Amino acid sequence: MKNPFDLLEQNSLAFKLTPISYREIFHLVEVPCDIYGNVDGLFKVVIHKRGEVHAAIIKDLISRKIKNIFVLEENRNLLREVQQEHLRSVTRSLSIGDTSEKAKQMANALTLNMGYLYEDPTNDAILSLQVQSAKNFSLFLYNKPQLHEPLYKEFIKQGHHYVLSQPFISTLFFIGVLKQSRLYAEKDIELFFLTSYLKDIGMSAIPVEKFNEEELDEGSKKLLASHPQLSLNILKGRAPLPPNYMKIIENHHIFSTLTNEKTLHDKEDEMIYGFETIMMAVMDTVAAMITPRPFRKPHTLFNALDVVRVLIAEQYPQEFKLIVHYFRNFFKEQ
Numbered sequence: 001m002k003n004p005f006d007l008l009e010q011n012s013l014a015f016k017l018t019p020i021s022y023r024e025i026f027h028l029v030e031v032p033c034d035i036y037g038n039v040d041g042l043f044k045v046v047i048h049k050r051g052e053v054h055a056a057i058i059k060d061l062i063s064r065k066i067k068n069i070f071v072l073e074e075n076r077n078l079l080r081e082v083q084q085e086h087l088r089s090v091t092r093s094l095s096i097g098d099t100s101e102k103a104k105q106m107a108n109a110l111t112l113n114m115g116y117l118y119e120d121p122t123n124d125a126i127l128s129l130q131v132q133s134a135k136n137f138s139l140f141l142y143n144k145p146q147l148h149e150p151l152y153k154e155f156i157k158q159g160h161h162y163v164l165s166q167p168f169i170s171t172l173f174f175i176g177v178l179k180q181s182r183l184y185a186e187k188d189i190e191l192f193f194l195t196s197y198l199k200d201i202g203m204s205a206i207p208v209e210k211f212n213e214e215e216l217d218e219g220s221k222k223l224l225a226s227h228p229q230l231s232l233n234i235l236k237g238r239a240p241l242p243p244n245y246m247k248i249i250e251n252h253h254i255f256s257t258l259t260n261e262k263t264l265h266d267k268e269d270e271m272i273y274g275f276e277t278i279m280m281a282v283m284d285t286v287a288a289m290i291t292p293r294p295f296r297k298p299h300t301l302f303n304a305l306d307v308v309r310v311l312i313a314e315q316y317p318q319e320f321k322l323i324v325h326y327f328r329n330f331f332k333e334q
């Protein structure tokens with residue numbers, strides 16, 4: 001780059017651009033603002049405002065090894081609004097058309113909005129959209145257990161960051177096992193779904209990129225260890241969850257392998273946890289173990305269930321049987 005003006009422009013762009021994910025433009029008919037890429041070390045517009053997003057365009061960008069794309073910081077909201085409108089429209093038409101396709105679209109749109117919520121957890125409009133959409137999705141999924149396994153497979157393929165995909169996967173397993181237990185009425189399901197889906201929102205205190213590192217720094221580790229409490233602080237008075245559901249969020253790491261500070265055995269003399277807390281915590285553990293992380297491969301289901309056996313089989317034998325039965329059914333074709 002010889003021209004000093006180009007150099008100035010590039011420097012100024014480096015300050016004004018903010019990274020976005022390809023997933024944020026995949027399904028758009030047209031982009032609401034210029035999309036930039038890093039082309040041979042220079043920031044250039046790779047899709048112009050109102051440009052169509054063909055699969056061929058994305059393929060071309062990826063084949064040119066343009067891994068990271070950006071928008072101007074001032075346009076970040078435009079993209080967010082388009083995606084949120086998409087989430088509203090999928091929510092409204094959830095039961096119309098191909099239900100498995102709708103479920104996939106919904107899981108992706110919710111996960112994108114989860115990302116926006118993690119970027120801005122005190123934003124009431126984003127939280128309320130997430131709550132409303134998740135509520136609508138909860139009964140849809142609860143009543144269609146046959147969709148769960150294919151949806152799980154499709155969702156994994158989308159490659160969302162694990163911090164954002166983990167809440168959905170653990171919640172899918174959670175409502176699946178509640179369905180199988182036949183202990184609950186439909187009216188309970190919305191609240192359980194929301195409780196499980198929002199339980200990790202306190203993790204938004206740590207920037208998502210930090211979770212790619214195997215070893216978090218001490219400050220982040222402390223924040224991570226306190227994320228159930230941070231989730232409560234974020235949700236208090238803002239999410240429609242009664243106190244006993246908030247209590248489940250507070251206790252959802254009774255088997256935490258994240259902090260090693262608490263185990264079930266440290267606490268077993270003090271209290272007996274309710275069925276829902278046990279199930280939510282176990283489903284979270286299994287979901288985390290059987291999915292990959294940037295720093296490790298996924299564990300097998302067999303390994304995950306063995307961990308669950310050690311954690312709960314003695315104290316909660318019926319629950320353990322139910323969990324094993326649930327996962328055997330879920331993955332029966334593998």
Ligand SMILES: [Fe+2]
Binds near residue numbers: 199227252253
């Ligand atoms: Fe958690």
